[in-house]
Amino acid sequence: MKEDDEFSKLSGISSGDPLVGADPFATVDPFAGGDPFAGGDPFATSDPFAPGNPFAAVSRTNLESKYYFCSNCNLEICAEQYTNKYDGINLDEILSNKKVLSAYVNCLLDKGRCSVDGRELKEHVTDALSTGCKKCTGPQKSGVRKVIRHMIKYEKASWALLKRKYDPSGTFARKYEQELKKL
Structure with missing residues (x-):
C-alpha cells in the first residue's frame, strides 16, 4: 500500500x-x-x-x-506561388529579339495572339503588380526587374502602352521605376 x-x-x-x-x-x-x-x-x-x-x-x-x-x-x-515552369526561360534571348519581344507585348496588349507562356504571363501580370510580386519565385522577381529595366531603357513606346493598360494611375510604375534607379 x-x-x-x-x-x-x-x-x-x-x-x-x-x-x-x-x-x-x-x-x-x-x-x-x-x-x-x-x-x-x-x-x-x-x-x-x-x-x-x-x-x-x-x-x-x-x-x-x-x-x-x-x-x-x-x-x-x-505558400501559394506562380508556377515555376518558366523560371528557366532565357530572357536575354527574348529581349534581344525584337520580333519575339513585340509578340509578347502584343499579347499583353490584346493586339495579337498569345503563346502558352504569354497567356500565363498575361493571366498573372495584374496580380503580380498589385501584390509587389509576392507570389513570384526568386527567378521570376529578378526576371521582372530585368524586363522592366530593358523596357524603360530600350522600348519606351511599348513600356508606355503597357503602363497605360496595366497601371493607368501610375502607382506601380513609379514604384518599380524608382526601385530600378536605385539598382
Whole structure:
C-alpha cells in the first residue's frame, strides 16, 4: 500500500484511477453506457473526452486530425506561388529579339495572339503588380526587374502602352521605376 502511495505521488496517478491495474488486453464495450438499439445511450457522459467514454480516443484523434488538416491548408494557402515552369526561360534571348519581344507585348496588349507562356504571363501580370510580386519565385522577381529595366531603357513606346493598360494611375510604375534607379 505504501508503494502505491509513493507511485501516486511521483506519477500523479492515484490508485483509484480506473486505468491503474487495468488489463491492457481487455476488450472495450463501445456501448458501455447502454445498447443504443435497446434504448440505451452510448454517450452516457456529457464530456466527450472523459476517461470513461469509450469514444474519447476516437474523438480526440478526429479533433487532432482536423486541426492538422486545417493547419496544413493554411500553410498551403500562405505558400501559394506562380508556377515555376518558366523560371528557366532565357530572357536575354527574348529581349534581344525584337520580333519575339513585340509578340509578347502584343499579347499583353490584346493586339495579337498569345503563346502558352504569354497567356500565363498575361493571366498573372495584374496580380503580380498589385501584390509587389509576392507570389513570384526568386527567378521570376529578378526576371521582372530585368524586363522592366530593358523596357524603360530600350522600348519606351511599348513600356508606355503597357503602363497605360496595366497601371493607368501610375502607382506601380513609379514604384518599380524608382526601385530600378536605385539598382
